[in-house]
Amino acid sequence: MKEGSPEINIIGSTSEGAKEDVRGILEEDGMRREIILEVSKGEREKSAEETELVVSVLDRIKEFVIKYGGKPVNCSPENVHFLRDDSVVREMLTQDPGSVDDQGFTPLFGKDAYVVCKTPGNNAENAHAVVHEVLHVNSFQSLTWSENRKGVRRVGFAVRTKNGEFFTGINEAIIEELTLKFLKKYFSELAEEPVIEEFYKKEREVLLEITNEIYEKSPGKFNSDEDVFNVFASSVMTGKLKEVARLIEGARGKGSFRELGKITKDGDKQPKNITK
Numbered sequence: 001m002k003e004g005s006p007e008i009n010i011i012g013s014t015s016e017g018a019k020e021d022v023r024g025i026l027e028e029d030g031m032r033r034e035i036i037l038e039v040s041k042g043e044r045e046k047s048a049e050e051t052e053l054v055v056s057v058l059d060r061i062k063e064f065v066i067k068y069g070g071k072p073v074n075c076s077p078e079n080v081h082f083l084r085d086d087s088v089v090r091e092m093l094t095q096d097p098g099s100v101d102d103q104g105f106t107p108l109f110g111k112d113a114y115v116v117c118k119t120p121g122n123n124a125e126n127a128h129a130v131v132h133e134v135l136h137v138n139s140f141q142s143l144t145w146s147e148n149r150k151g152v153r154r155v156g157f158a159v160r161t162k163n164g165e166f167f168t169g170i171n172e173a174i175i176e177e178l179t180l181k182f183l184k185k186y187f188s189e190l191a192e193e194p195v196i197e198e199f200y201k202k203e204r205e206v207l208l209e210i211t212n213e214i215y216e217k218s219p220g221k222f223n224s225d226e227d228v229f230n231v232f233a234s235s236v237m238t239g240k241l242k243e244v245a246r247l248i249e250g251a252r253g254k255g256s257f258r259e260l261g262k263i264t265k266d267g268d269k270q271p272k273n274i275t276k
Contacts, residue, residue, distance in 0.1 A: 039105055039114050042083045047120060054080045057130050060186045065138045068178070068230065070237030073138050075111050080130060082117040104133040113137050124193035132179045132199075139175065140239035156236040159261065169264030173203035174236050177229065206264065207232070210248065217251040 046054065054077045062072040083104065104115040113133035117126045139156035152160050157171035176199055183190055208225075211232065215225040222228050228247070235244045245257040 036107055036112075039083070040081070042085065043081050043114070044084045044117075044120075046077075046080075046082050049123075050082065050117070050120070050126060051077055053123060053127055054130055056186075057127065057134065061131070061134055061138065061182070064178075064182055064185075065135075065237060068237045069234045070138050070140075073111055075113070075134060075137060079111045079113065080134065081112065081114045082126075083114055086116045104129060106133055106136045111137065124190040127183060127187055127190050128179060128199070131182050132175060135175050135178055135182075139236050142239060154239055157232070157241070158266075165266045166261035167264050168266035169200075169203040170207060170232075170260065171236065172200050173207040174229075174232050176200040176204055177207065178233055178236075203264070210251075210260070214247045214251045218247070 058075055058077065058080075061075075065072045104113060106113050113130070113136070115126075115129045115133045117129055119125060136156065140154060141152070141156075142154040144153045154160070155165075155171065157167050157174055159166045179199075207229075211225045211228040214228045215222050218228075231243055231247065235241050248257045248260060249255070
């Protein structure tokens, strides 16, 4: 694997040869190319100021991802595409082989982020959208790769099965909280804009309730609820869910982790074969 390329994690295989085979198949996959081509139709040119903003984000994202245990992906400004509106993204919500949300689209195992930036010159909203989607690019991703199915298994915290995608809300809440922390650390003047706090508000409230409860019911284990959040954030970057599952079930009882997956599920996101 080339340094700085997205990590390909395959359920049931750790072979580098298998990973490179999968990467080649993904690059040649017709459905994937069609989707990316369709999204590209909505792309607009970035202004010089917007390009400078993207460069500033990318210069700082590496150390931020490492802080939470992730392996940074080397994105360049050319990998960050600005979309005129969210119409194309919304059309793809049930058919993507990647991560789609209201703010953009990130094809799995790639370096590109297609970001909804409707208003040229709105640095606060644009910085927010760029950081959010680039964090998705850097989050853990895995595939199920067998004779019967070749498709997405994990996207950050979210888990895709034949019954839909579980933990979707929690995944977006963690990415969003990381986005806000990034902006407050590196772009404090933009982070003060009121609109920034409105994204994924309900999902973040659920996450905050859980991390507070774990902190209160784990005396001496954590110095603050921020330490609890860091465990969740690390799971998005590394794919390791066992510690989070233990914490949730320790605070809420046996079976509560699975139940959380159900109540934060996106039933519309079904696992589809990447190749036909």
